[in-house]
Amino acid sequence: MRIDVNGEVCMGHAMCMSVAPEVYELDEFGYNRMGAFAVGDDRRDAATRGLLACPEQAITAEPEA
Amino acid sequence: MDQTNTAAPRRDDPARPLTEFDHHIPDGADPEAAWGGLRRETPVAWSSHHGGYWIVTRHQDVSQVLKDHRTFSSARNEHTGDGMSVSHPPKPLKLGVPEELDPPEFLPYKRILAGLLAPHIVADELGARVRHWVDWHLDEIVERGECDLVYDLASPVSGAIALEWIGFPPEDWRRISKAFHDVVGSPHGSEPWQAALRDIEWLDGRITEEIALCRRELAAGRPRRDVMGQLVSADIDGAPMTDEMAEAMVRLLVGGGVDTTSATIASALVHLYRHPDQRQALRDDPPLWGTAVEEFIRRYPPILAHARTVVADTEVGGCPMRAGERIVASEASACWDEEQFDRADEVVLDRFPNRHVAFGLGIHRCPGMHLARVLFRETVAAVIERIPDYRVDDRTLRRYATQSTVSGWVSVPVTFTPGRRLLGDRQTRSAT
Numbered sequence: 093m094r095i096d097v098n099g100e101v102c103m104g105h106a107m108c109m110s111v112a113p114e115v116y117e118l119d120e121f122g123y124n125r126m127g128a129f130a131v132g133d134d135r136r137d138a139a140t141r142g143l144l145a146c147p148e149q150a151i152t153a154e155p156e157a
Numbered sequence: 158m159d160q161t162n163t164a165a166p167r168r169d170d171p172a173r174p175l176t177e178f179d180h181h182i183p184d185g186a187d188p189e190a191a192w193g194g195l196r197r198e199t200p201v202a203w204s205s206h207h208g209g210y211w212i213v214t215r216h217q218d219v220s221q222v223l224k225d226h227r228t229f230s231s232a233r234n235e236h237t238g239d240g241m242s243v244s245h246p247p248k249p250l251k252l253g254v255p256e257e258l259d260p261p262e263f264l265p266y267k268r269i270l271a272g273l274l275a276p277h278i279v280a281d282e283l284g285a286r287v288r289h290w291v292d293w294h295l296d297e298i299v300e301r302g303e304c305d306l307v308y309d310l311a312s313p314v315s316g317a318i319a320l321e322w323i324g325f326p327p328e329d330w331r332r333i334s335k336a337f338h339d340v341v342g343s344p345h346g347s348e349p350w351q352a353a354l355r356d357i358e359w360l361d362g363r364i365t366e367e368i369a370l371c372r373r374e375l376a377a378g379r380p381r382r383d384v385m386g387q388l389v390s391a392d393i394d395g396a397p398m399t400d401e402m403a404e405a406m407v408r409l410l411v412g413g414g415v416d417t418t419s420a421t422i423a424s425a426l427v428h429l430y431r432h433p434d435q436r437q438a439l440r441d442d443p444p445l446w447g448t449a450v451e452e453f454i455r456r457y458p459p460i461l462a463h464a465r466t467v468v469a470d471t472e473v474g475g476c477p478m479r480a481g482e483r484i485v486a487s488e489a490s491a492c493w494d495e496e497q498f499d500r501a502d503e504v505v506l507d508r509f510p511n512r513h514v515a516f517g518l519g520i521h522r523c524p525g526m527h528l529a530r531v532l533f534r535e536t537v538a539a540v541i542e543r544i545p546d547y548r549v550d551d552r553t554l555r556r557y558a559t560q561s562t563v564s565g566w567v568s569v570p571v572t573f574t575p576g577r578r579l580l581g582d583r584q585t586r587s588a589t
Contacts, residue, residue: 103518103520105522105526109276144509146512149512
């Protein structure tokens with residue numbers, strides 16, 4: 093699965109890191125600047141939890157091409 | 158003035174549905190019922206009160222307004238005069254920064270706040286102070302068998318955390334937290350309300366004194382490490398922070414930190430008294446707190462609404478809005494929106510996902526949210542652990558008066574089986 097964190101939309105609520113610290117990390121101000129990245133099957137559920145937790149809906153997912 | 162803006166809206170204009178609703182909910186009324194009634198009947202409405210203004214209540218529409226800072230301005234302008242831009246009508250309060258700024262002016266101030274209140278700072282530094290002050294305040298009441306969960310606990314704990322961190326001396330804390338509680342909690346014009354206004358004026362003077370003091374310490378090569386000390390040594394776009402703007406930031410931090418989380422703490426403690434099964438579930442299964450914190454904040458949001466000014470013609474929920482019009486978006490109503498949340502009127506401790514907007518959305522989202530979550534959890538968890546059999550007397554509960562901004566209980570007297578102190582006397586004394 094491919095995750096895309098839109099840095100323009102992220103407002104630093106930190107919910108992604110809070111529910112899925114194994115996938116998401118934040119910068120020193122608490123914002124997610126990870127952009128697009130691939131996650132393996134073992135972290136798929138965690139990545140989806142982080143996506144669903146984002147109140148700004150800054151995170152999207154696509155199946156790996 | 159543009160004549161088209163002054164034309165009285167017609168009652169049958171579907172694009173401007175009229176309401177008699179005033180978001181200043183009268184004393185004693187239930188804000189949830191009032192906001193719910195409006196949301197179900199007229200989700201985007203034009204109120205005839207306060208010179209006419211839009212009210213937006215659905216989760217989807219409130220989110221649109223809060224996220225679009227280019228169309229919905231938070232800055233003071235010719236429509237807000239000297240009053241606070243994010244209340245309607247604008248309250249006669251001095252500028253709060255960065256809440257009352259739009260980009261680009263907003264950005265450097267927001268960056269400073271985001272750094273001061275980043276999740277890792279809260280986890281590594283402020284979390285320990287939260288636990289200390291929760292223990293300390295519970296020690297003060299635990300042997301008595303009775304207390305007021307707002308005046309003796311939620312309000313002073315929130316005050317101690319915020320004011321110690323900002324840099325006020327302990328002798329100021331109670332006076333400041335009581336003033337901010339009473340100014341929103343007591344009826345307009347009442348004696349406690351007037352006393353609170355006098356204390357807020359006194360606080361304005363204290364802020365000026367402390368910032369001047371920080372400036373002198375900085376000049377003498379001894380910069381203070383608290384927030385006020387950091388503010389005076391900060392740069393704004395390459396120039397030193399002015400005293401005026403440092404004071405405006407301190408006003409925002411005090412206002413945002415002192416009587417907000419405490420309202421949700423008190424609401425949650427009343428709720429948990431009425432739901433012993435949930436009290437037990439949280440004690441038995443601490444990981445449940447992760448979702449429970451968000452759910453309590455959704456179900457009992459402290460802040461009811463914020464105002465903006467429409468600065469470009471736009472449309473919300475099918476209603477065309479014109480530049481220059483004022484708009485109130487209710488975060489609380491959005492949190493209670495049945496279209497967004499199943500069983501919206503219940504507390505579902507493991508609710509997920511939970512995209513509530515109690516902290517706001519977009520660039521102006523609450524900068525203290527990470528601290529608020531820790532403060533909420535530590536305080537509520539300590540109460541249900543240390544005085545688990547606390548009893549709330551429904552007849553003595555009092556709601557906030559004329560609720561336009563903060564919602565909750567102004568006073569929550571309880572009785573309980575006395576317990577034991579946790580901190581030694583030495584630690585208690587040194588803490589103050």
